[in-house]
Amino acid sequence: MAAFVKVLREDGLTTSEVMFWRTAPGLVWILVELRIRGQTLRPNAPGPVVLRSLAGLGAMAGYFYALRALTLIENTVLSLLQPVLVAVLSPTLLGERLHPRAVVALMVAVVGALVVLRPDQAWRANLPLLPIAAGAISALFSALAHIMVRKATAKDSPERVVFWFTLTVSAGALAIGLARGEFLQLPDVGWLNVTGKIAGMAGFGLAGQLLMTRAYGRMAAPMVAVVAYAAIPISMMLDLVWGVRPGLDDAVGSLLMVFAGVVLVRGRRV
Secondary structure (H helix, E strand, O other), X not given: OHHHXXXXXXXXXXXXXXXXXHHHHHHHHHHHHHHHOOOOOXXXXXXXXXXXXXXXXXXXXXXXXXXXXXXXXXXHHHHOHHHHHHHHHHHHHHOOXXXXXXXXXXXXXXXHHHXXXXXXXXXXXXXXXXXXXXHHHHHHHHHXXXXXXXXXXXXXXXXXXXXXXXXXXXXXXXXXXXHOOOOOOOOOOOHHHHHHHHHHHHHHHXXXXXXXXXXXXXXXXXXXXXXXXHHHHXXXXXXXXXXXXXXXXXXXXXXXXXXXXXXXXXXXHO
């Protein structure tokens, strides 16, 4: 999905436009699925559902904004701070046990992110600091959103939780975009071209959202979140499309991020 988002941002779609088209097409599918399952739209526990939706809105905004300027591997490394943050915050917000390994994993993950992003060379290499900050904040919001998914699915179905998240992001992005004079025209790259990319983004995004939400209803939050580390090799391969070859710092930083994930998983087993 991230690759489609990056391409659409480069085609000229704004953050609000990409957020809307990422979520809005899925509303019909989710409504049909809710009807087939005989479920109502009203949540049993509105609090966690609302918090999940708002945190998800913030996470998506930061993530999509950062994707325009950062490479896929840089953005992925930043977003992978999220699983570790989930493990660190879960004890407070979910009452799950905080294992010392989670703290170690957080420190390793931060070091891994710094190795990839090389903030010491920011001024010389014109490293985009604002997108990096947006990506880091997005990881925090994403961690909060994932934790709220765990709380929300304790009393509400995954489909209902995804519906309210999707509706919140769609409505919020549309309102902000219209207020800024956006959504008035498609990028000058051909409507068929843009439509295909939007379909790919929305399809992969909705599928991932539903699968992730269902997983959180069955497993501990840190164990589900750590699956995201599979994005590292995928991002490295997709970056080749943009002519970006992973360097030694990318490889070392990514290995540190994977190691942080391994530490998390082992911590859940002891």
